[in-house]
Amino acid sequence: MTVIEETDTSVAEIGTLIRGARQNKGLTQSQLAERLNTSQSAIARIEQGSQNLSVELLTRINRALEADLLSIGAPRASHLRVTGGQQLSGTITVKSSKNGAVALLCASLLNRGRTRLRGVARIVEVDRIVDVLRSIGVKVTWSADGHDLDIVPPTNLDLDAMDADAAKRTRSIIMFLGPLLNRNPDFELPYAGGCDLGTRTVEPHMIALRPFGLEVVATSGAYHATVAPDRPQDIKVVLTERGDTVTENAIMAAARHPGVTTIRNASSNYMVQDLCFYLDLLGVRIDGVGTTTLTVHGLADINSDVDYALAEDPIEAMSLLTAGIVTHSEITVARVPIEFMEIELATLAEMGLRYVLSAEYPAANGRTRLVDVTVQPSDLRAPIDKIHPMPFPGLNIDNLPFFAVIAACASGHTLIHDWVYDNRAIHLSVLTRLGADVRLLDPHRLDINGPTHWSGAEVSCPPALRPAVVILLAMLAAKGTSVLRGVDIIARGYEQLQERLIELGAQIETFRD
Ligand SMILES: CC(=O)N[C@H]1[C@@H](OP(=O)(O)OP(=O)(O)OC[C@H]2O[C@@H](n3ccc(=O)[nH]c3=O)[C@H](O)[C@@H]2O)O[C@H](CO)[C@@H](O)[C@@H]1O
Ligand SMILES: C=C(OP(=O)(O)O)C(=O)O
Numbered sequence: 065m066t067v068i069e070e071t072d073t074s075v076a077e078i079g080t081l082i083r084g085a086r087q088n089k090g091l092t093q094s095q096l097a098e099r100l101n102t103s104q105s106a107i108a109r110i111e112q113g114s115q116n117l118s119v120e121l122l123t124r125i126n127r128a129l130e131a132d133l134l135s136i137g138a139p140r141a142s143h144l145r146v147t148g149g150q151q152l153s154g155t156i157t158v159k160s161s162k163n164g165a166v167a168l169l170c171a172s173l174l175n176r177g178r179t180r181l182r183g184v185a186r187i188v189e190v191d192r193i194v195d196v197l198r199s200i201g202v203k204v205t206w207s208a209d210g211h212d213l214d215i216v217p218p219t220n221l222d223l224d225a226m227d228a229d230a231a232k233r234t235r236s237i238i239m240f241l242g243p244l245l246n247r248n249p250d251f252e253l254p255y256a257g258g259c260d261l262g263t264r265t266v267e268p269h270m271i272a273l274r275p276f277g278l279e280v281v282a283t284s285g286a287y288h289a290t291v292a293p294d295r296p297q298d299i300k301v302v303l304t305e306r307g308d309t310v311t312e313n314a315i316m317a318a319a320r321h322p323g324v325t326t327i328r329n330a331s332s333n334y335m336v337q338d339l340c341f342y343l344d345l346l347g348v349r350i351d352g353v354g355t356t357t358l359t360v361h362g363l364a365d366i367n368s369d370v371d372y373a374l375a376e377d378p379i380e381a382m383s384l385l386t387a388g389i390v391t392h393s394e395i396t397v398a399r400v401p402i403e404f405m406e407i408e409l410a411t412l413a414e415m416g417l418r419y420v421l422s423a424e425y426p427a428a429n430g431r432t433r434l435v436d437v438t439v440q441p442s443d444l445r446a447p448i449d450k451i452h453p454m455p456f457p458g459l460n461i462d463n464l465p466f467f468a469v470i471a472a473c474a475s476g477h478t479l480i481h482d483w484v485y486d487n488r489a490i491h492l493s494v495l496t497r498l499g500a501d502v503r504l505l506d507p508h509r510l511d512i513n514g515p516t517h518w519s520g521a522e523v524s525c526p527p528a529l530r531p532a533v534v535i536l537l538a539m540l541a542a543k544g545t546s547v548l549r550g551v552d553i554i555a556r557g558y559e560q561l562q563e564r565l566i567e568l569g570a571q572i573e574t575f576r577d
Contacts, residue, residue, distance in 0.1 A: 076113030083111040085131040099128040101210040140576045141550040147571035149543030152393040159185045161377030162557040164338035166236035169193045172215040173243035175366045179215045182373040185559045192234045199227035228254045242316030245291045252286045268305045272314040275299045297323040306455040318360035319348045327358040333456040334404045345370040373428035378404035382463040388439040390541040396438040407459045418442045446476030465530040468492040469538045471512040472500040480510040491531035497521045520544030529557045
């Protein structure tokens with residue numbers, strides 16, 4: 065790790081630069097400390113130039129201040145150098161999900177009381193929503209150990225002050241519509257961003273929220289929302305797509321509607337269940353959790369201090385299992401939310417994967433069922449049928465990309481059909497650079513012929529979260545040295561993934577230009 069020594073006069077200059085940038089941003093030392101998960105006294109030392117600085121810390125300060133003050137020339141992307149072909153060993157624990165966290169951060173706007181979210185993953189997507197919440201006046205505080213978040217909304221949100229830059233970088237901003245429509249008759253939100261996966265319209269959200277009186281006009285760069293004052297006591301919402309965030313938006317709108325809302329064709333995926341469990345703590349009764357018809361008994365006002373422990377992430381579980389599978393290793397992935405991994409494991413069993421499940425035990429939320437999964441080195445074969453995702457309880461859409469690298473390790477032809485995204489399968493064809501025989505039949509279908517004799521290569525990270533991780537995992541399988549350039553996107557959804565893989569024995573080094 066590069067460390068700038070405290071004896072170096074540049075440390076004092078950097079300290080002065082940091083103080084200026086912090087003051088410019090209107091932050092106190094304590095507020096900056098909180099963003100960096102450190103103490104106010106550490107910030108004071110940094111600003112006085114009496115603390116050694118690592119490049120890693122400087123990068124985090126840069127990000128926390130949204131400044132470019134420490135980069136030389138162009139922004140400095142991170143890259144990984146991977147020495148592959150090593151077997152992994154040991155146990156790795158699944159963290160809570162990006163998608164549950166963003167939903168619950170948005171849902172906390174429904175509660176006038178204090179929401180404490182336990183075990184929140186430290187990922188960039190969470191930071192973005194936290195920044196947006198803070199910018200509109202919500203008090204959001206990380207606990208001293210950096211794992212829990214306290215959220216207290218103000219009486220009136222200052223929507224005009226919204227941090228549009230942070231908002232535009234995340235698609236989840238669309239989930240402000242549901243909570244806001246019961247608070248404000250008229251408001252604006254920036255356009256939703258997210259990974260480069262092709263067209264993802266917001267029309268299903270409009271269809272879901274129209275029954276609550278919401279109308280949205282898209283103006284330049286923003287959605288302008290108005291809410292009609294009158295609406296029926298009992299509302300029926302029929303979703304045209306069984307989407308996750310659209311279901312969450314409808315649930316959040318219904319939670320503060322003082323009547324009964326029935327949502328048909330609802331997603332019952334893991335993040336939707338996380339949301340329902342949290343709302344249950346707030347006193348909102350929801351019948352049908354885990355099914356496609358949800359009945360929400362809303363409340364006109366919610367004012368409760370609650371603690372909710374987020375559930376474990378099935379997508380991270382799949383990512384970590386894949387690391388073991390493609391490196392022919394025996395590893396244990398602990399705290400796997402089994403309800404959301406059953407089809408994936410059944411498909412892997414069809415492909416010849418040997419694995420052992422522990423007895424089930426409950427997650428900290430008391431609701432989600434967990435198991436530890438130990439994968440064993442196995443000779444894999446292509447499945448007879450194509451692999452395709454379906455809304456829950458099907459094979460998860462975000463887990464599909466991991467089957468591309470697994471299929472490349474299996475003997476025979478596997479057809480992978482991503483009917484959902486127009487632009488995700490194409491990113492997986494990058495696997496050919498590492499020696500895989502992957503043919504893109506059309507934007508939605510891949511024919512993968514294995515087993516692959518992997519070889520190291522230098523590759524640019526795809527601009528999409530899951531394919532980026534898939535390429536990293538293929539590099540772990542490939543003997544020799546590989547370089548994955550521009551990996552910052554991985555931190556959008558994974559906390560310290562590289563560091564945790566290193567603990568299993570992976571040889572990964574981070575460097576910058
Ligand atoms: C923050 C969050 O929770 N993000 C997840 C959520 O995004 P989100 O809920 O935003 O997903 P979208 O609404 O964009 O749906 C994804 C794509 O699937 C299509 N579609 C979806 C459902 C359906 O029944 N029919 C259909 O065609 C949509 O048109 C879209 O092209 O769900 C996606 C699909 O599970 C996941 O990849 C995302 O990780
Ligand atoms: C597509 C994904 O997320 P988002 O909806 O945040 O873009 C994902 O998690 O793979």
